[in-house]
Amino acid sequence: MIGVDWGTTSLRAWRLDQDGAVRDRRATAQGIMAITDRQFEPVLRDIVGDWLADGERRVLLCGMIGSRQGWHEVAYLPCPAGIDEIAARLTPVAFAGAAVRIVPGLATIDENGVADVMRGEETQILGAAACDGTARVICLPGTHSKWAVVSAGRIERFSTYMTGEMFAALAEHTILARTIVAGPIDPVAFTAGVARATEAGGLLHHAFGVRTQVLRQGMTEAAAYAYLSGLMIGHELNAALDGVATPVAVVGASTLAALYVTAIASRGGVAIAVDEAASAAGLARLGERASWT
């Protein structure tokens, strides 16, 4: 089969063996925001046409392709939800010559009645849970970091943190932009930022301290970038690690996942980085259970 993680700004496609192994892979910047006039069908055919010509007949899509801005809006499935419930709710879209299905996103409600949603991450979580049976808490860091609790193979609940997006907004659209230079992460400054997040004052105060430390206390502008990154991740961990005793599986690009593993360890937690190809594994697992006829 073919698995596709079709997100807002990127598209990743895998050709998968019957046992879920990746035979071939492709990535493009043709996220749904880059598709004009709803030309999802021809774009998909363009990207995986040779695999179809070679005999593939099943295509499973996850991510924002199932949103209102995507190919076909697929209703969120409420948590808790396991692989069988999700596989039972795959939604077909018309495509000549192959069966194409979209994975539903998940919705949850926290103890205070506020909703949260994901699209695409549910598939990564299913893949990561397959990779590592011991981890019950799964972290997917990024623009909108997701933390999910998995129990007996079902996604029980999850929370989203705007960590990556707020980091970018602060670094680019506030006074901090004048005293920060982006670049490779300085590990000492990063860890100092993670630690600062545990001190009194809160994020709104700690963020201003990035500027004063550069102007008054000799922090370099390159270190300020790493420190702010640590500060944001540290504040995410303040909430996300609350009450978490089990190991955390961190699923993401290797550099970012490594930062999270370091930050979690600095808080006394145990974290393991899981291969980012969790999407492919999740798509393979769902594909096995899908009704393709």
Added chain:
Amino acid sequence: MIGVDWGTTSLRAWRLDQDGAVRDRRATAQGIMAITDRQFEPVLRDIVGDWLADGERRVLLCGMIGSRQGWHEVAYLPCPAGIDEIAARLTPVAFAGAAVRIVPGLATIDENGVADVMRGEETQILGAAACDGTARVICLPGTHSKWAVVSAGRIERFSTYMTGEMFAALAEHTILARTIVAGPIDPVAFTAGVARATEAGGLLHHAFGVRTQVLRQGMTEAAAYAYLSGLMIGHELNAALDGVATPVAVVGASTLAALYVTAIASRGGVAIAVDEAASAAGLARLGERASWT
């Protein structure tokens, strides 16, 4: 004398009687960022020239005009600092026909060794402390909210919160921009945001909840604007009210000050709004103590 609060984006000038009463006032958008080629002297003469022609010979400036980007960089004075210490450090700049002085900003270091700074707010605090002798905690809400503890007439310490600027960055430069419409503050949604800030999850999670509540739970885009405002102010209060038992004097534009008074009251605190003209009162008090020769 003439008092001027010359900030980054605005300039406010007052003609003051000997007893500190405001005889006349003026406001322009000629903040220091709007001044080209360092033409501070002619701009000032343009704005208060008629008052000078009418006999004024003393001009006291506070705010970012004393920064590196201003007319003349004036070193920060360390806290604790009272009115006499600040008055002793007024810095003259050359100006034909009048004595012009700049008020120094203040610097402080928190218990964890991180610096904080203010320029202009020290003058407002001195003015507000004169207006209301009972309040020991003074809040100046805004782009960068300042909270100061005043004891025996001296500014003991203070903290800055990037509340207003982070609110704007979130509302304009993140995904929240798509589900928020700016407008008058809906008081019910505002108070709900203030309350939400006390719940588990932290600011990074609560901010994402603004979007999900609009998309999934029927919150209007106008209410989302007020809710996000309440959320940000609520997170500021989480830190700023920690350990504060005395009444808080809130100094600022009436609409914003009223929101803070409401938010502080909803947390069981006591707050009073103080006239925003605290700058003029502070400049008058400093002017009385200055050496003008």
